[in-house]
Amino acid sequence: MRILSLAGRRLAASVPTVLLILIGIFLLLQFAPGDTVDAMMAQMGGGDAATARELRRFYGLDLSVPAQLGNYLWRLVRFDLGFSAIYGKPVVTVITERLPATLLLMISALSFAFFFGLVLGVVAARRVNKWPDTLISTLGLIFYATPSFWFGLMAIVVFSIYLQWFPPGGLEDITTVNTGLWRVLDIARHLVLPTLTLGFIYLAIYLRIMRASMLEVQNLDFVRTARAKGLDETRVVVRHVLRNALLPMVTLIGLQAGTMLGGSVVVESVFSLPGLGRLAYESVIQRDLNTLLGIVFVSALVVIAVNFVTDLLYARLDPRITSGV
Amino acid sequence: MDAIRRYLRSPPAVIGLVLLVIVLAMAASAGWLFPHDPLSLAGRPLQWPMANPRFWFGTDNSGRDIAAQIFYGARISLLIGLVATFVSIVIGIVIGALAGYYGGRTDTVLMRLTEAFQTLPNFLLLLVLVAVFGSNITTVTIAIGVVSWPAPARLTRAEFLSLRNREFVQAARTLGMRDLRLIFGEILPNALPPVIVYASVVMAVAILLESALAFLRLSDPNVASWGNLIGLGRDVLRSEWYVSAIPGIAILVTVLAVSLVGQGLNDAFNPRLKGR
Numbered sequence: 001m002r003i004l005s006l007a008g009r010r011l012a013a014s015v016p017t018v019l020l021i022l023i024g025i026f027l028l029l030q031f032a033p034g035d036t037v038d039a040m041m042a043q044m045g046g047g048d049a050a051t052a053r054e055l056r057r058f059y060g061l062d063l064s065v066p067a068q069l070g071n072y073l074w075r076l077v078r079f080d081l082g083f084s085a086i087y088g089k090p091v092v093t094v095i096t097e098r099l100p101a102t103l104l105l106m107i108s109a110l111s112f113a114f115f116f117g118l119v120l121g122v123v124a125a126r127r128v129n130k131w132p133d134t135l136i137s138t139l140g141l142i143f144y145a146t147p148s149f150w151f152g153l154m155a156i157v158v159f160s161i162y163l164q165w166f167p168p169g170g171l172e173d174i175t176t177v178n179t180g181l182w183r184v185l186d187i188a189r190h191l192v193l194p195t196l197t198l199g200f201i202y203l204a205i206y207l208r209i210m211r212a213s214m215l216e217v218q219n220l221d222f223v224r225t226a227r228a229k230g231l232d233e234t235r236v237v238v239r240h241v242l243r244n245a246l247l248p249m250v251t252l253i254g255l256q257a258g259t260m261l262g263g264s265v266v267v268e269s270v271f272s273l274p275g276l277g278r279l280a281y282e283s284v285i286q287r288d289l290n291t292l293l294g295i296v297f298v299s300a301l302v303v304i305a306v307n308f309v310t311d312l313l314y315a316r317l318d319p320r321i322t323s324g325v
Numbered sequence: 326m327d328a329i330r331r332y333l334r335s336p337p338a339v340i341g342l343v344l345l346v347i348v349l350a351m352a353a354s355a356g357w358l359f360p361h362d363p364l365s366l367a368g369r370p371l372q373w374p375m376a377n378p379r380f381w382f383g384t385d386n387s388g389r390d391i392a393a394q395i396f397y398g399a400r401i402s403l404l405i406g407l408v409a410t411f412v413s414i415v416i417g418i419v420i421g422a423l424a425g426y427y428g429g430r431t432d433t434v435l436m437r438l439t440e441a442f443q444t445l446p447n448f449l450l451l452l453v454l455v456a457v458f459g460s461n462i463t464t465v466t467i468a469i470g471v472v473s474w475p476a477p478a479r480l481t482r483a484e485f486l487s488l489r490n491r492e493f494v495q496a497a498r499t500l501g502m503r504d505l506r507l508i509f510g511e512i513l514p515n516a517l518p519p520v521i522v523y524a525s526v527v528m529a530v531a532i533l534l535e536s537a538l539a540f541l542r543l544s545d546p547n548v549a550s551w552g553n554l555i556g557l558g559r560d561v562l563r564s565e566w567y568v569s570a571i572p573g574i575a576i577l578v579t580v581l582a583v584s585l586v587g588q589g590l591n592d593a594f595n596p597r598l599k600g601r
Contacts, residue, residue: 021444147573149537153555259446263448269541
């Protein structure tokens with residue numbers, strides 16, 4: 001229960017943050033050249049000034065900026081993100097259509113990076129300054145320095161064009177209709193390369209943090225105690241060192257949820273996945289500011305949700321957090 | 326002196342330094358080796374590397390010399406990296422210093438702002454900024470600086486929190502120094518070293534952000550940027566993959582060099598933290 005109230009407090013504290021983001025972005029977009037009506041007129045193939053005035057009044061764009069902001073926030077409270085003139089649908093619909101692909105990509109990339117980062121970090125820390133450690137740390141540095149979109153392109157060249165193991169893009173095969181398990185397998189096959197592309201950078205970060213944190217924990221007194229009472233090495237590493245060394249990794253997930261969403265913009269563009277990131281890119285190109293603002297709002301919510309889950313997880317791993325402070 | 330010796334004893338740091346010197350030499354010699362505009366037509370398009378001795382790295386889809394674009398691209402990447410890092414570090418230092426020094430309500434407000442910036446995916450914010458202010462090289466560079474200040478701000482704030490009640494600060498305060506002089510004249514010089522070392526991380530990320538933006542064709546198309554070239558090469562990826570491959574390696578080497586040098590400096594100046 002204390003965990004929930006702690007996490008709940010943190011959740012409540014994020015409300016002003018979201019508000020600040022929305023107001024900031026809303027005001028920022030006021031500087032953008034052209035508004036929704038301009039975009040719509042362009043789509044219609046032009047029109048006279050009277051129609052434009054009429055449309056502006058209809059969408060409430062003739063009001064003063066503070067009034068528009070007030071209107072916008074009031075609509076947000078009712079979870080109405082406005083209407084996308086480009087897609088001809090409410091922004092909520094456009095976003096919910098695109099959100100699953102992004103979440104799927106984020107979750108699979110995160111699991112990949114977390115799992116392999118953990119394993120490689122532990123291996124490196126166990127053989128510190130010997131060749132496995134040097135090799136793993138060097139690979140980590142190289143992964144970290146690789147631009148993800150370039151890695152994705154090269155993966156397409158090798159695995160899709162030459163070896164033809166994986167499809168070069170898309171979320172599923174559109175030439176055949178798959179259902180049930182086959183559909184799941186098909187989507188999984190399409191997600192392998194994007195997951196690796198997005199995951200490798202984070203793998204590098206996780207492995208570095210895990211290595212450092214293992215090195216730090218394995219010299220603490222309680223580990224010596226565990227060894228002294230005769231526990232075998234595996235028990236010591238898994239039950240005592242690993243559990244404590246995991247804490248910084250969990251913190252990192254929360255900190256990196258945002259960067260990961262940002263990274264998926266690029267990865268989704270490389271692999272033409274129908275996700276939120278690609279939608280953000282398209283709405284920048286097409287000046288669909290309503291959708292862009294909606295994406296900003298939803299991404300902030302996703303980041304906050306991830307942090308909420310991390311808080312819960314953290315409290316579960318480290319009981320000291322809920323007791324005391 | 327000690328720090329320099331410690332730096333030179335670490336192989337990764339030396340490798341990083343060598344790579345960085347190579348990239349700097351490329352940037353410096355670009356105008357001398359390739360006197361023509363790197364974005365002008367140089368020969369038949371899509372010649373493979375070494376197929377024509379005039380073009381070491383071949384030509385791209387519109388017949389421009391890839392080698393020339395790589396050399397001039399080094400200038401652009403380093404320039405954008407340095408300026409964007411400078412912008413982000415200056416914003417970060419000012420906000421972090423004010424928050425850490427004054428504490429209380431100032432701290433709460435400034436940290437809320439920092440949190441808001443950190444909650445928003447930085448690449449998304451970058452897209453918004455580019456959508457609003459356009460994408461010439463100046464706005465892109467400033468925009469990259471504007472999205473990367475939260476981490477330096479937090480670092481500066483932490484340093485200020487630990488320094489602001491030290492004896493030398495109290496002594497200076499007793500002498501009647503004003504707040505601004507205390508912050509920038511007394512505390513900041515002591516808080517600066519870790520922030521400067523962290524600048525290498527910011528610079529590595531800034532170079533990656535610019536190349537990603539250029540790859541999406543949202544950066545300035547009128548400069549020879551590595552990301553632009555990768556984006557162009559994507560159209561011919563199926564057969565002429567070298568057009569994308571070569572500039573990617575250039576980005577990798579530059580980012581690796583900057584990170585290795587930063588890590589080396591960190592270890593050299595904080596020997597106790599080595600290996601973290």
